[in-house]
Amino acid sequence: MVETYQRRSALAHLGLVARAASSSTAGAGVIMSEVPHRTIVNVRGTASDVAFSSAVQTATGLALPSAANTVSNGGVWQIVWLGPNEWWITGPDGEAESLIEALRANFAGQHAIACDVSESRAIIALKGAKARDVLMRGVSLDLHPRAFRVGQCAQTGLSRANVLLHLVDDTPTFEIYVLKSFSDYLWQWLEKVAADFNLAVEA
Amino acid sequence: MLLIPCPYCGKRDEHEFTYAREGHIARPTNGEQLTDAEWAQYLFMRKNPKGVHYERWMHAKGCRRYFNVARDTVTHEIYAVYEMGQPAPVIERENGR
Structure with missing residues (x-):
């Protein structure tokens, strides 16, 4: 766990808070923002195994989402389908350790794994x-x-860049999960394209 | 450009996949008893058919799973997609190329 006072999100260097302050979302075709520090826990196991x-x-x-390419949504957590035996559980910052502890206790004796990958991805909301x-x-x-x-x-x-797209609502709002090392590139690419559609930045 | 039906994610563009060469090649279990020629046969010799080819693809930008594809090397038609470990389906083709 990174010390909180040293912790910066992947796109912090772009000064998005300051940009948002001088950017008006009124009449904007596209609004971009970073979703910082979301907990992501990678879970693998056998979907058909009731114990899992x-x-x-x-x-x-x-x-677990039953259909491929879907997300099940709850109050705190979301479960994102990645493959036939792989999911992400995403949720609020700082909850990874307690979630993993609970999962591992429940996984006792099973061929299953839970692993914190929160720091691997940056999330851009479009x-x-x-x-x-x-x-x-x-x-x-x-x-x-x-x-x-x-x-x-x-x-x-x-x-x-390789990404995971999630359509959150019909505004439409997309959340784009991208490897942190690609996040600066992807943000700049999106910004360049979005310039054609009246872009605004939100904190 | 191929439109490849991933058995897990559905139809996706070819650029999301990587080609993983011929499928259904079993590693010999008696490796220490093989002659060099037999070992070379396993390691290097591959089919190069004009027609149905049974091959593996990996959905690199999607679910990252390997799977088998029966594809026509002449027309690029994909006859079947099936999971790893399943037997190769027999493909009947109309023109017998």
């Missing part, structure tokens, strides 16, 4: 009427609301 799925449910109060148009310039997925619905997620390539 109930272990996750006991710890988070959430069922919202507004033109958010889809921005993403469409760098993604090969069909992002039409009929094909990519609220609550769906997908791991794919966005420009030259």
Whole structure:
């Protein structure tokens, strides 16, 4: 755990708080912001094993998402589908250790793992009427609301970075999880594209 | 550009995948008894068919899982996609190329 007073988010060097203060979101087609310090716990296990799925449910109060490319959403936690035997549990900052402790206790005797990967990703939130148009310039997925619905997620390539896209609501708001080392590049790429759609920055 | 149906994530663009060469090649369990020629056969010799090819792909930008694909090397048509460990399906083709 990084000492809190030394801790900086991946995009802190861009001075987004100061930029947001001088940026008006009124009439903006796209609003970009960073979601700093979200807890991400990687969980792997056998989906069809009831002991495993109930272990996750006991710890988070959430069922594993049954369908591919979907997110199950609860009050505190979200479970993001990554693969047939792999998920992320995401939630508020500082909760990773207690969650992992609870998961590992429930996983006793199982072929399953829980691992804190919070510091691996930066999260960029992209919202507004033109958010889809921005993403469409760098993604090969069909992002039409009929094909990519609220609550769906997908791991794919966005420009030259590998990302996980999550459509949070129908504003639309996308959350883009990207490896921290790619976050500066991706932010700048998004900003360049979003400049065509009246961009505003939010803290 | 191929549209490859990942058995886990669904149809995705070819650039999300990496090619992992011919599938269904079993490593010999009696390696110490093989002649050099037999070992070389296992290591280096691969099919290069004009027609159905059984190969592996990995969904590198998605779920990062390997899976098998039966693909036509002439038309690029994908006949079947199936999980690792499953037997290769028999593909009947119309024109018998």
